[in-house]
Each structure stands twice: as C-alpha cells, then as structure tokens.
Amino acid sequence: MWLEKKLKKCFTHKPYKMDKKKIARVTSFRYQILALIFILLAGGLVLLPKYQKQEGIKSEALLSHATSPERYISTDQIANKIINKDPSFILIDVREEESFKNYSLPNAINIPLAKLFDEESLPYLNQSQFDVVFFSNDHFYADQAWMLCNRRGFKNLRVLNGGLNTWFTTIINPEKPSQDMPAEAFELYATRKASSMYFGVFYPDQQAVAEESISNTPAPKKVITVQKKKKKPVEGGC
Amino acid sequence: MKELEKIKRISIASTLFILAVLIGVLTFERPKNMYAFNTENTLETLTTTSYLISMDELDKNNSVLIDVRSQYEYEKGHLENAINMALPEILTEENQLILNDLKDGKTMVVYGKNVQEANMPFLMLYQLGFTNIKLLSVKLDYLQNKLIVSKEEVEKPVSNIQDFINESVKNSKKPIVLEKVKAEPKRVITVQKKKKKPVEGGC
Numbered sequence: 367m368w369l370e371k372k373l374k375k376c377f378t379h380k381p382y383k384m385d386k387k388k389i390a391r392v393t394s395f396r397y398q399i400l401a402l403i404f405i406l407l408a409g410g411l412v413l414l415p416k417y418q419k420q421e422g423i424k425s426e427a428l429l430s431h432a433t434s435p436e437r438y439i440s441t442d443q444i445a446n447k448i449i450n451k452d453p454s455f456i457l458i459d460v461r462e463e464e465s466f467k468n469y470s471l472p473n474a475i476n477i478p479l480a481k482l483f484d485e486e487s488l489p490y491l492n493q494s495q496f497d498v499v500f501f502s503n504d505h506f507y508a509d510q511a512w513m514l515c516n517r518r519g520f521k522n523l524r525v526l527n528g529g530l531n532t533w534f535t536t537i538i539n540p541e542k543p544s545q546d547m548p549a550e551a552f553e554l555y556a557t558r559k560a561s562s563m564y565f566g567v568f569y570p571d572q573q574a575v576a577e578e579s580i581s582n583t584p585a586p587k588k589v590i591t592v593q594k595k596k597k598k599p600v601e602g603g604c
Numbered sequence: 605m606k607e608l609e610k611i612k613r614i615s616i617a618s619t620l621f622i623l624a625v626l627i628g629v630l631t632f633e634r635p636k637n638m639y640a641f642n643t644e645n646t647l648e649t650l651t652t653t654s655y656l657i658s659m660d661e662l663d664k665n666n667s668v669l670i671d672v673r674s675q676y677e678y679e680k681g682h683l684e685n686a687i688n689m690a691l692p693e694i695l696t697e698e699n700q701l702i703l704n705d706l707k708d709g710k711t712m713v714v715y716g717k718n719v720q721e722a723n724m725p726f727l728m729l730y731q732l733g734f735t736n737i738k739l740l741s742v743k744l745d746y747l748q749n750k751l752i753v754s755k756e757e758v759e760k761p762v763s764n765i766q767d768f769i770n771e772s773v774k775n776s777k778k779p780i781v782l783e784k785v786k787a788e789p790k791r792v793i794t795v796q797k798k799k800k801k802p803v804e805g806g807c
Contacts, residue, residue, distance in 0.1 A: 393607065393611055420635075425637040425638070425732060426637065430692075432724040461759075469765045479651055483643065483647060502759060503760065504760075505720060506759050510650060510723065510727060513724065533765075534762055534765050567768070567769050568772045568773045569772070569776065
C-alpha cells in the first residue's frame with residue numbers, strides 16, 4: 367500500500383526533489399541490468415561450438431570438382447601441345463627429385479609433393495597466366511596435388527591422365543596395331559610414332575632421316591617466367 | 605517526464621536488440637561438412653604416414669570396407685561386408701551419419717575400381733576429419749562375371765623411359781636387318797558335312 371502510494375506520487379505528481387533522486391537511481395540501475403543481459407548474451411557466444419576457420423573452397427564444391435573428370439588431359443593432347451610449342455601451360459612434375467633428374471617431360475618443373483606449398487613453388491601454382499598440368503608416374507600423386515591446390519582455389523589446374531606410365535605406353539613406345547585393326551588405329555600409331563621421334567626415340571627404319579635431324583631432337587628449353595604477386599601490406603582493421 | 609520518456613525509449617530499443625540477437629541465434633544454421641584439417645596438415649600426413657594398406661594387411665575383424673564405386677558396380681560384385689558409398693554421395697546426410705558412427709573405432713578402408721579411383725574419396729574424408737581411414741591398394745577386374753581382386757602397386761614406373769630412349773638410339777646405329785615375313789602355313793579345317801536326310805513326310 368505504501369509503495370503504491372509512493373509510485374502513484376512518482377507518476378502522477380510533478381516530481382519533486384526526492385522523486386527525482388529516486389528516478390535517477392532507478393535509471394542507473396536499469397543500465398546495469400541491461401549491461402548484465404548483454405554480458406550474459408556475450409557469454410553465450412563462448413558456449414557456441416568452436417569452428418576452425420575454414421581454408422579454401424567449401425567441401426561440397428571440392429567434391430563436385432573431384433567427381434568431374436574434366437581435369438584430366440590425355441597424353442596425346444600434351445604431346446601435341448609440346449610439339450606445337452604451345453606457350454599456354456606449364457608442366458609440374460610432383461615426383462621425387464631423383465626420378466625427375468632421370469627422366470621428365472621437356473621443360474617440366476620439379477615440385478615434389480612434399481614441397482607443394484613451399485614458398486618458392488607457390489608462384490608457379492597460384493597464378494592465372496598458365497594452365498598447370500600435374501604429372502607423376504601414375505596420376506595418383508598428381509591427383510593429390512590437384513586436390514589440395516584446388517581446395518586452395520588455384521585456377522587452371524589439370525592432371526596428366528595416366529601420368530608418365532601412359533606417356534611411355536602411348537607416346538614413347540606406342541603399340542603397333544595389328545593387321546585387323548581399323549585405319550584409325552594406324553593413323554594414331556603414325557602420329558604417335560612421329561611424336562616419339564620428336565621426343566628422342568629412334569627407329570631403325572628412320573635412320574636416313576635421323577642423320578640429318580640428330581642435332582635438333584631435344585626439345586628446346588623454354589624459360590617460364592611467372593609474375594610474382596606483390597604482397598600487400600597488412601591492412602588495419604577497424 | 606523527459607527522463608521517463610528517455611528510459612522508455614532505451615528499454616524499447618534494448619528489447620528490440622535482444623530480440624534480434626535471439627532470432628539470430630535461433631536461426632543460426634551450423635555449416636555442414638566442415639574440414640578438420642587444412643591443406644598443409646593434410647599434405648604433411650600424406651607425405652609422412654603410410655595410408656596405403658594391401659589386401660594381406662587388412663584386418664577383417666577390425667575394419668569396415670567402404671566401396672566408392674557406383675551402386676550398379678557394387679551390386680555386380682563387391683568385397684565381403686563392404687558398404688556402398690559412391691563418390692558423389694559421400695557428403696549426404698545419410699552417409700555422414702554412417703561415417704560418424706564409424707569415426708571412433710574400426711578402421712575405415714576405402715577401395716574402388718583401382719587405387720586412383722579411391723584416392724579422391726579417401727582424401728576428401730581425411731580432410732573432413734576421419735583420421736582412422738586407409739586406402740586399399742587393390743584393383744578389381746571381372747573374369748566371366750566373377751570379381752577378381754589383384755594387388756596394385758601405386759606409382760610404380762612401368763619402364764625406365766630414359767633407358768628406353770637411349771637403347772633406341774643405340775639400336776638405330778645397327779644396320780637394318782630386314783626380317784623376312786614367313787607366311788603362315790594355311791590351316792586346313794575339315795568340317796564334316798551333314799548328310800542330307802530323305803524328306804520325311806508330314807502328317
């Protein structure tokens with residue numbers, strides 16, 4: 367009863383000195399309550415499950431890229447590109463250095479899988495000037511390199527289908543078609559045989575021609591320059 | 605009165621703010637299929653640990669086989685007790701539930717038509733945080749509709765290409781010896797002729 371009267375006084379009558387003080391007290395109290403509520407809400411954020419900051423593209427997108435076979439490029443296509451001196455791509459050999467030194471495709475760059483994300487290899491992978499073609503003995507390691515780079519969002523990545531093993535069986539040492547095969551098989555064989563000659567293989571029946579062309583058999587080295595991205599200075603937040 | 609109005613305004617604004625925050629929290633959708641490892645971690649595990657497992661090393665009691673080929677191929681023939689989970693459907697809710705059940709416990713062993721095919725789902729699942737996953741190095745073939753499992757060695761060079769090229773250069777310096785093509789003797793196939801039966805009368 368007493369409180370009611372007081373309250374009525376508060377709201378109906380013109381506030382006099384005492385009431386003004388009380389109102390002031392109530393106001394300050396309200397702010398504290400509000401602050402408490404906000405602090406509680408902020409505390410709720412701590413309880414939310416922690417998520418690591420996700421690197422690269424979403425897993426669903428990565429899966430759909432991995433499912434599609436469009437990343438594969440055939441050995442015939444690559445042979446054709448090398449012979450025609452197509453400047454639009456670079457070859458990345460992801461095998462160990464030892465096997466790279468023994469044999470690799472002409473003008474290939476060696477980035478062993480373990481060094482894929484090293485400082486000096488990133489300018490080759492993360493650029494939009496060239497198509498990047500990964501290869502290894504098979505396309506197993508090349509695929510792994512492709513997937514990790516693809517997740518990082520690098521562009522124009524391809525994989526040599528079958529790798530060097532298929533390169534050997536189709537381009538370097540193509541199988542001679544048997545008599546009962548269609549004409550296309552013979553045409554393909556002729557093309558592949560010619561390209562294998564380009565890559566340094568000699569055939570006994572080629573001897574006369576070979577004598578002249580010995581000097582220019584190894585494919586000329588080309589220098590691949592990749593523009594390094596300039597590092598931007600760290601921008602400040604707000 | 606002015607003071608009171610101010611308080612009113614503040615309280616209305618704050619309740620509205622709290623409401624907005626609450627709605628935000630309630631409608632917050634948890635992102636699905638989060639990566640557990642970044643690319644650098646993954647690369648490190650790929651190059652330092654052995655994730656390949658051969659058919660002989662497979663502990664059948666302690667592992668779950670996951671077939672990543674299409675459903676059609678799975679139904680045609682698959683390894684014993686394998687679960688089918690085709691590559692494009694690996695992230696569906698259903699399959700993720702199954703995988704999460706397997707997360708702590710038995711080893712998950714992924715296999716496909718060959719190692720290359722199983723490589724992608726293996727890497728995908730590993731990055732999503734399934735660390736107890738292995739890759740079965742097998743090759744599946746069919747012989748007269750019967751599934752044949754053979755061992756496959758990953759990244760094994762078929763031949764030393766440089767040696768082959770050097771060999772061919774050496775061989776080309778030898779004089780050409782034309783081999784005479786021997787004509788194969790004609791085979792005579794005798795077929796017994798059916799004797800004509802005399803025409804039998806109808807009814």
